[in-house]
Amino acid sequence: MKNDKRTKDIVNTIMAFARLDFSHKIPIDDKGDTLTAIAAGVNMLGEELRGNVISLKEKEQLLKELHHRVKNNMQIIISMLNLQTINEDNERLLALVRDSQNRISAMALVHEMLYSTKDFVFTQLKEYTDFLSTSLFISYAPPNHEIELELNIDEEIFFEIDQMIPLGLIMNEMMSNSLKHAFKNKNKKGKIKIEAVTNEEGWCIINYSDNGAGLKKGFDITKTESLGMQLIVMLTDQMDGTITFESKNGLLYQLKFL
Secondary structure (H helix, E strand, C coil): CHHHHHHHHHHHHHHHHHCCCCCCCCCCCCCCCHHHHHHHHHHHHHHHHHHHHHHHHHHHHHHHHHHHHHHHHHHHHHHHHHHHCCCCCCHHHHHHHHHHHHHHHHHHHHHHHHHCCCCCCEEEHHHHHHHHHHHHHHHHCCCCCEEEEEEEECCCCEEEHHHHHHHHHHHHHHHHHHHHHHCCCCCCEEEEEEEEEECCCCCEEEEEEECCCCCCCCCCCCCCCCHHHHHHHHHHHHCCCEEEEECCCCEEEEEEEC
């Protein structure tokens, strides 16, 4: 009967550990039998788990603080750039600063989203693109525009920070280019469409298109002097991906990477 109680104490303590409750401790008697040895082992396990969980929570807090600080520091840089333009009337310089601010914001958004997750590891592409597009439309879309955005992105696509930052910058360049240049001659009307899926081989395929003015004849994405286009090529290489484009009835990019 007494052994039944001891066994029950052991089981209840192990179940408490599974709930991350390490306040339970099994009383140790002087019998020196198998149950005593098991009870002592369970108590030792509880102490070790308590230390590991505290360490893990500390690491999680540090990671959370890291992402928060990186995002805040990026916001400070954006504010500093803004201060530099207060008395500036050079339109070309103002456009360069605005582009730089949006590129920094695209990176800061990754850290902001990671800060709000539980594991601080993965960012959902669909949610990221939704936030990014909202910001870019505010920054670049002409007043009273009628530009439609269609997102068809698989909700199961997630990326770690090493992929999400370059991908976020690529998406930033594609969308900002469309909003700045594609619809000038279309009475501010048009459509941007972004599709993303993962195929059976594990490749992520992103199709980005707009129905705007398209590119000039003979345009070579690998030889352009446009910083935005250069960034798209450079970052695609960094991700070990491939990118193709077609300028017909607008512009279509296809980005593929593992």
